[in-house]
Amino acid sequence: MKIRIRVPATIAAALACITVARGAHAQPGTPPGDDPVILIHAGRLFDSERGVMLQNRDILIRGTRIEQVGAGLPVPAGAREIDLRNRTVLPGLIDAHTHLLQSIRPTLRDTETEQMVVQAVMEGTPLRALRGGARAGAYLRAGFTTVRDLGNSGRFGDAALATxxxxxxxxGPRMFFSGPGLSPEGGQYVGVLAEHPEIVGNDYRIIRGADDGRAAVREAANRGAxxxxxxxDNTPNRARLSADELRAVVDEARRSGLPVAAHATSDDAIRQAVEAGVTTVxxxxxxxDSTFRLMASRGVxxxxxxxxxxxxxxxxxLVAPAGERPDSAWRASYLARGYDRIRRAMQAGVTIVAGSDFYQDFGMPQGEASRQMLFAYRQAGMPAARVxxxxxxxxxxxxxxxRLGAIKPGAYADLIAVDGDPVADFEAVGRVRFVMKNGKVYVDGENAPIR
Ligand SMILES: [Zn+2]
Structure with a gap:
């Protein structure tokens, strides 16, 4: 989530609330070579494909996958039973826009770019990846079992963390990572002098022509993106890729079987990205409104x-000293602009995918901060089930x-349980009491991550 605030003091962002990663915990009692069998009893289960809450379902898990879902399933011999009858079980959450290797903190003096440049040249990719590991743990404990991590990761530090x-x-969550974002000149490091291209190149892959765009996609694919x-487009300097470059990137990505996430802020650039065939904006x-309608019709x-x-x-x-904070009218209109965008997109029939874009330290575990985006969508008027x-x-x-995003046979055993029914009381989303990823339990009980 990028906070775009124009207040007397400069808003920026920055560094790492580093929560300490907890170690892995082996499932007890599993003979080597045997897939453990787990039967979960769920009081409520969210059917994400239909967007409805079901009562009293059992989930049979073998190894890393869900094998069966139904009411009153028999307990297989030797299965471990997990009682979540007083909980609501949901598919593990997915944050489709993270930056695990970036955290900058609010300051009154530096611009965001300056902090990112300092991060690139002084923190360095290895340390960013290690700190990213701590954040990854925070996401998992907050209920995110998958993230789509979209760059600002140094030179493929995201690939190292994903491995x-x-x-x-x-x-940490399953990590669908991109490597350095493909960008027009300057990346988002606006103001870095042209004689220091390596600084920009640390976090961005600058595209110069359609063929270069194809080459950049192949580089990312080669690193496992x-x-x-x-x-x-780039927000600060309005630099844009050409339609040719965008089409080449999308075409090459398609040949590599990779979806494309397009950062786009101006209406023109959004339209161009949609016409090029990107997966998400x-x-x-x-x-x-007409661009949202185009997105809906193209399935973007x-x-x-x-x-x-x-x-x-x-x-x-964190950013503005008391007395310099904007007034409540500013606050209301800031929030209203975001909510209005979501409402207009929904009215146009655009599919909404949750993504936080959190790369700032708000003094709380980053996974919890990211979970707040769901409350933003709810506050915008999205029905709870749609959120x-x-x-x-x-x-x-x-x-x-x-294999992701649904509790169904064949899917990964990625699921969470919350205290309460989030469709009836959305605050329940903030009360994650159980987290399983790939059939392994990471959180079980209130404030009880398994170590
Ligand atoms: Zn972002």
Missing amino acids: AIREGSVD RVIKVYA EHAYDAS AYVPTETSAAILDRALE LQAATINAARALGDD
Whole structure:
């Protein structure tokens, strides 16, 4: 989530609330070579494909996959039973727009670019990846079992972290990462002098021509990227990729089987990205109604990186000294602009995919901060079930993996349980009491991450 605030003091962002990653915990009693069998009894279960809550369902898990879902399933011999009869079980949440390797904190002096440059040249990719590992743990404990991580990760530091998570060295969500975002000149490091291109190149892959765009996609694919991030425009300097470049990037990504996430803020750039055939549009700050209708007709999903009221208030507290904070009318109109975008997108029939774009330290675990985006969508008027779909099945479809985002036979055993029914009382989304990823339990009980 990018907070765009124009207040007397400069808003920026920055660094790492580093929560300490907890170590992995082996499932007890599993003979080597045997897939453990788990039967979960769920009081309520969210059917993400239909957007409805079901009562009293059992979930049979074998190894890393869900084998069966139904009412009153028999307990197989040797199965471990997990009683979540007083909980609501949901598919593991997906944040489709993260920056695990970036955290900058509010300051009154530096611009955001300056902080990012300092991060690039002084923090360095290895340390960013290690700190990203701590944040990854925070996402998992907050209920996110998958993230789509969209760059600002140094030189493929995201690839290193994704590998460490996949092999179990680091606890974290499944990580669909992009590598450096494909960008027009300057990246988002506006103001870095042309004689220091390596600084920009640390976090962005600058595209110069359609062939270069294709080459950049192949570089990312070669490093194991699961998604291509492209900047149709850069917010600060309004630099844009050409239609040719965007089409080449999308075409090459398609040949590599990779979806494309397009950062696009101006209406023109959004339209160009949609016409090029990207999978999702991120931010879409200035999208017109007709552009939203075009997105709906082309099946391009929207990732609204909006701010909840609570996060905005926290940001203002951190950034603006008392007495210099904007008044309540400013606050209301800031929030209203974001909510209006989401409402217009919904009215146009655009699929909403949840993505936080959190890369700022709000003094809370980053996973919890990201979960706040769901409250922003709810505050914008999205029905609770649709918010849950945005963070599960819709996001899974944007990732192009039908083993994610739903509790169904064949899906990964990625699920969470919350205290209460979030369709009736949305606050329940903030009360995550159980987290399982790939059949392994990471959180079980109130404030009880398994170590
Ligand atoms: Zn972002």
